[in-house]
Amino acid sequence: MPIVVNGQSYETDEEGYLTNRNDWNEDLAKEMAKVDNCSLSDNHWEVINFLREYYDEYQIAPAVRVLTKAIGKKLGPDKGNSKYLYELFPYGPAKQACKYAGLPKPTGCV
Amino acid sequence: MSETTGGVEMDEDVSGVVKKFLYVNRKAPYGTIYALESLEVVLIAAAFDQDVSLVFLDDGVYQLAKGQHTKTIDVKNFSPTYRALEGYDIEKLYVEKESLEARGLTTEDLIVPVTLLPAAEMAELMDGQDVVLSF
Amino acid sequence: MLHTVNKSPFERNALERCLQYAKKGSAILLIEDGVYGALKGTAVTDKVKKAMKNVSIYALYPDIEARGMQDRAIDGIRLVDYGGFVDLVAEHRNVHSWL
Numbered sequence: 001m002p003i004v005v006n007g008q009s010y011e012t013d014e015e016g017y018l019t020n021r022n023d024w025n026e027d028l029a030k031e032m033a034k035v036d037n038c039s040l041s042d043n044h045w046e047v048i049n050f051l052r053e054y055y056d057e058y059q060i061a062p063a064v065r066v067l068t069k070a071i072g073k074k075l076g077p078d079k080g081n082s083k084y085l086y087e088l089f090p091y092g093p094a095k096q097a098c099k100y101a102g103l104p105k106p107t108g109c110v
Numbered sequence: 111m112s113e114t115t116g117g118v119e120m121d122e123d124v125s126g127v128v129k130k131f132l133y134v135n136r137k138a139p140y141g142t143i144y145a146l147e148s149l150e151v152v153l154i155a156a157a158f159d160q161d162v163s164l165v166f167l168d169d170g171v172y173q174l175a176k177g178q179h180t181k182t183i184d185v186k187n188f189s190p191t192y193r194a195l196e197g198y199d200i201e202k203l204y205v206e207k208e209s210l211e212a213r214g215l216t217t218e219d220l221i222v223p224v225t226l227l228p229a230a231e232m233a234e235l236m237d238g239q240d241v242v243l244s245f
Numbered sequence: 246m247l248h249t250v251n252k253s254p255f256e257r258n259a260l261e262r263c264l265q266y267a268k269k270g271s272a273i274l275l276i277e278d279g280v281y282g283a284l285k286g287t288a289v290t291d292k293v294k295k296a297m298k299n300v301s302i303y304a305l306y307p308d309i310e311a312r313g314m315q316d317r318a319i320d321g322i323r324l325v326d327y328g329g330f331v332d333l334v335a336e337h338r339n340v341h342s343w344l
Contacts, residue, residue: 058194060153066197070197
């Protein structure tokens, strides 16, 4: 099921995750969020960018527990907790934020 | 017993049981799927907060070699993922000394810090596990 | 501990490594192509016999028979059927299946 942004069509899987990670751009992330009735704030972007950096370094999308801990380490305890992250990404921080970040679904996520 | 479930409430008789899991890796990384499968199982099973150790024997030590570049064979380089294990609280990585030496490598050549164990001590470690999974 | 080996010793080093790792008092069960490691007069026979001083070695008879090797098992290797396989797993605290 492709997603169309600025006249360009991008391939995604049946759950809406981007097929080719190199296709990613910010407008694509905004469009994916719009489909979920979500508009991306700076706080959202902070997590999305964090995930992209994490993937570049480790070649995986982190499990939610690992993401929460790593966010806490980098951005402080106010943000490194599930309440904060679930408020930003109610469908599940790892699952939903990874989608907007153009990453595959985290390993172990069902 | 330590409470490591990270706030997840579980039935008492479930949360109290921490078993010792050992993952044995004996295959080189790209010739077969074993190495990647093992890594994925380890990452998924990390959610269960068990006592996990990884050992690397024989060609399994090649999984940890520095400097892997897989673009030209068009498969994913999963070696950086071993560095993510620490974040998953998997910190016990053992390499068999004989296997590493037989391949002309040292711990300097590996992408993660590991404990080097001679085969005899590795056998002890294996014997003391509740569950041994071989890849 | 029970170790199982399912590869021929002439193709892989699983049996050799297993013999090295099996501690005194543990058991080794040879199954599938691993049963070629249970035979007399081969290049690995001596190694297996030597290990039998410290560990109990078993071979799955249906796999031996399937390969036409029924008269060649090393004396002292205990031949078991599927029920015996299950018993061995149940008797030991943990199992390592060498691949």
